[in-house]
Amino acid sequence: MKGSFIENASLGRNKWWHYALSIFSVVVVVAILNIIVRQALPNIKQLFPDNDFGKGLFTYSLFLVTFGLALFAFLFVASKLHQRPKMSFISNKGTFSWRQYFIGFLAWGSLLFIGSTIFDYQKLEDFVTNFNLYQFASLLLLGFVAIGVQSFFEEVVLRGYLFQGMRLFIKKVVTLVILNSLIFGVLHFGYGIESFLSSWAFGVAFAIIVMLQNSIEFVSGAHNANNLILSLIFVDLSEATNEAFSWEINWGYFSFHIIALLILVGLVYKFFRK
Numbered sequence: 001m002k003g004s005f006i007e008n009a010s011l012g013r014n015k016w017w018h019y020a021l022s023i024f025s026v027v028v029v030v031a032i033l034n035i036i037v038r039q040a041l042p043n044i045k046q047l048f049p050d051n052d053f054g055k056g057l058f059t060y061s062l063f064l065v066t067f068g069l070a071l072f073a074f075l076f077v078a079s080k081l082h083q084r085p086k087m088s089f090i091s092n093k094g095t096f097s098w099r100q101y102f103i104g105f106l107a108w109g110s111l112l113f114i115g116s117t118i119f120d121y122q123k124l125e126d127f128v129t130n131f132n133l134y135q136f137a138s139l140l141l142l143g144f145v146a147i148g149v150q151s152f153f154e155e156v157v158l159r160g161y162l163f164q165g166m167r168l169f170i171k172k173v174v175t176l177v178i179l180n181s182l183i184f185g186v187l188h189f190g191y192g193i194e195s196f197l198s199s200w201a202f203g204v205a206f207a208i209i210v211m212l213q214n215s216i217e218f219v220s221g222a223h224n225a226n227n228l229i230l231s232l233i234f235v236d237l238s239e240a241t242n243e244a245f246s247w248e249i250n251w252g253y254f255s256f257h258i259i260a261l262l263i264l265v266g267l268v269y270k271f272f273r274k
Contacts, residue, residue, distance in 0.1 A: 005092050005214035006176075009164035012083035019165045025077040026070055026157065033066050053135045057142065059231075064146035071153040078161060089160040091215035092274075100213065100272070104221030107267060109229055111260040116234050119253040123234045136232075143228050151223035155216045158184055159207055177207045192246035198257050202226075205261040212265075212273040222264070 037044070048054035048061075079086045087094060117124050163180050170176040181203030188199035206219040 004211075006164050006167045006211060008084070008088045008092070009168050011088055014082060014165070014168060018081045019161075022074065022078040022081055022161070023157075026074045029070050029073040030066065033069060037062065037066070053132070053139070056135075056139045056231075060139065060142045060146040063150045064142075067146075067150040067153045071149060071156065074153070074157060074161075089156055089164070091217060093215065097215065097217045100215065100217040101221035103272065104218035105225040106221075108222035108260075108264055109225030111263060112226055112229055115253065115256040115260055116229070119250065119256065120234050127233045139232060140228075143232060144224070147228045147231065148220075148224045151227055152220045154184075155206075155220045155223055158203075159210050159219060160216050163207065163210065173211070177204055177211075180207055190245065192248070194246070194249045194254060197249070198254060201258055201261055205265050208265055209268050212268050214274050218268065218272065 045058060048058040075086045075089070078084075078089065087096070090096065158180065162183065163176070166176055166180055170179065181200050184203035185196045185200030189196040206222070209219050210216055
């Protein structure tokens with residue numbers, strides 16, 4: 001491994017077509033899975049209870065299968081094409097640090113929960129009113145794994161693989177961080193302008209943390225916390241994908257989001273940088 005995580009791109013083979021083929025393989029796998037799922041959807045849904053609990057189980061199960069296979073395919077293809085160990089896309093260490101993962105999960109999860117409670121208290125009230133311990137525990141366990149796989153897949157591809165690959169062509173770190181984060185923001189543009197801006201800021205903060213830590217474990221845990229808490233309490237994932245594009249921005253929540261990200265980066269810089 002190189003001294004700096006983003007310099008790992010110089011390991012093994014790193015022609016432009018290696019990157020194109022790796023990304024293409026992921027697109028193909030996800031496309032095939034979507035076709036299969038759409039065909040089997042009516043039969044699959046019958047296996048789950050016809051209520052909100054069943055909807056949550058179904059959504060998380062779908063995430064686990066789809067992103068689990070996509071993650072496996074990507075790491076296999078990328079590792080073979082580039083002749084590099086899989087861990088070189090994840091960390092400069094030879095093993096995965098669950099400690100950093102859970103620190104990231106708890107740190108960002110706490111900040112996100114505070115902000116979401118302040119600006120979307122009604123959703124929390126509804127959650128408490130309809131709370132069912134068995135259903136919550138089931139969704140929490142399945143969601144932690146499913147959303148964990150989904151968020152880890154995004155981190156490996158965007159702030160592991162692409163971040164390193166872009167470094168081969170972009171020498172200015174500031175430009176590298178901004179452009180890499182812009183890709184992450186564009187992927188969330190369909191949910192509205194606030195989602196795009198928040199995701200871009202999210203990407204900038206996480207890219208900085210990756211450089212401070214020389215790994216993606218911390219940001220993977222934080223990303224899991226972000227998606228899991230929102231999906232369990234504040235957002236219905238099955239409905240969020242059908243929402244119309246919005247140009248509106250909740251400036252209060254957006255400002256808190258930026259402040260929380262600055263706090264997170266500050267915590268990593270002070271206590272957890274490598």
